Amino acid sequence: MEFANKEYLFLLLLLIPYLLWYLLIRKNSEPTMRLSDTKAYINAPRSWKVAMMPLLQVLRIALFVMMVLILARPQTSSSWNNKTVEGIDIMMAMDVSTSMLAEDLKPNRIEAAKQVAAEFIAGRPNDNIGLTIFAGEAFTQCPMTTDHASLLSLLQNVRTDIAQRGLIEDGTAIGMGLANAVSRLKDSKAKSRVVILLTDGSNNRGDLSPMTAAEIAKSMGIRGYTIGVGTNKTAPYPMMVAGGIQYVNVPVEIDTKTLGDIAAATDGDFYRATNNKELQQIYKEIDKLEKTKLNVKTFSKRYEAYQPFALVAVILLLMEIFLRTVVFRRLP
Numbered sequence: 001m002e003f004a005n006k007e008y009l010f011l012l013l014l015l016i017p018y019l020l021w022y023l024l025i026r027k028n029s030e031p032t033m034r035l036s037d038t039k040a041y042i043n044a045p046r047s048w049k050v051a052m053m054p055l056l057q058v059l060r061i062a063l064f065v066m067m068v069l070i071l072a073r074p075q076t077s078s079s080w081n082n083k084t085v086e087g088i089d090i091m092m093a094m095d096v097s098t099s100m101l102a103e104d105l106k107p108n109r110i111e112a113a114k115q116v117a118a119e120f121i122a123g124r125p126n127d128n129i130g131l132t133i134f135a136g137e138a139f140t141q142c143p144m145t146t147d148h149a150s151l152l153s154l155l156q157n158v159r160t161d162i163a164q165r166g167l168i169e170d171g172t173a174i175g176m177g178l179a180n181a182v183s184r185l186k187d188s189k190a191k192s193r194v195v196i197l198l199t200d201g202s203n204n205r206g207d208l209s210p211m212t213a214a215e216i217a218k219s220m221g222i223r224g225y226t227i228g229v230g231t232n233k234t235a236p237y238p239m240m241v242a243g244g245i246q247y248v249n250v251p252v253e254i255d256t257k258t259l260g261d262i263a264a265a266t267d268g269d270f271y272r273a274t275n276n277k278e279l280q281q282i283y284k285e286i287d288k289l290e291k292t293k294l295n296v297k298t299f300s301k302r303y304e305a306y307q308p309f310a311l312v313a314v315i316l317l318l319m320e321i322f323l324r325t326v327v328f329r330r331l332p
Contacts, residue, residue: 004073011068059320066313074305089128089190091181095199096160097135097172104235105276110160112276120283121148130184134177136169136205173206178213185222198227202255214262224266226259229273
């Protein structure tokens with residue numbers, strides 16, 4: 001603990017003259033009563049109240065100390081902290097096209113993917129992890145970071161309606177999604193760099209083919225893990241109609257060949273998930289990736305810590321008032 005206003009601590013020196021005044025002067029100035037003979041009181045027991053009278057002074061001194069400490073503004077310490085941890089650099093590329101609303105996974109593909117991705121992130125606290133989202137276009141939702149609380153918050157904000165609202169073009173630009181993730185890893189110094197790409201369709205948009213993006217990743221030593229998510233044949237898809245939502249069965253068209261080729265070209269693996277359990281198992285397998293050392297710098301912020309001292313001061317004040325006015329009350 002540190003004090004922001006250390007100069008106030010010098011006020012504690014005032015206790016020295018106060019104690020000298022109390023012990024040498026004030027005690028001798030207490031009111032007395034003259035008696036002709038005190039022999040009758042020699043063996044009289046000493047009242048407990050008289051014995052406890054100095055307690056009032058102790059409480060007042062303690063209250064003064066607490067007030068000085070409050071004025072000095074006690075604070076928790078703040079410092080930069082460097083530590084070396086085991087981890088790898090990972091970019092997650094997630095398909096957010098409208099087809100991810102299909103409900104062959106529960107509650108739907110996009111929510112199932114987000115849930116499993118969140119569990120994966122929570123299980124790797126030392127990794128630099130970022131997030132790219134793509135439909136007909138791709139952009140970085142979160143750059144690589146070890147601040148996983150912020151990453152998880154941005155992950156939960158991922159929606160498929162960005163394409164429906166026209167913020168980005170709808171479709172599936174696998175090559176653009178992969179290239180965007182690779183661009184975030186190109187300057188990484190980590191020994192192991194990985195892209196985890198999840199999609200439910202085939203490449204039909206973008207200016208860059210998936211295999212060209214895979215070759216770029218390979219040239220940089222970046223491994224690609226690809227996941228095709230969706231059941232076989234057809235999947236229930238919610239369609240908005242005048243009366244509400246109507247479900248239609250839409251064909252599942254996942255380009256497993258291209259996804260497999262991307263994984264093979266980058267020394268990664270291709271996975272197929274037809275339900276929530278399989279998707280969970282895939283991320284568990286990817287979780288077994290090799291690790292490398294990372295240097296992480298953390299910062300702890302200062303917080304005011306006067307509250308305990310203020311609470312003690314209030315208690316001491318109330319005790320002193322109670323004892324002085326009730327227990328040790330003096331009659332005029």
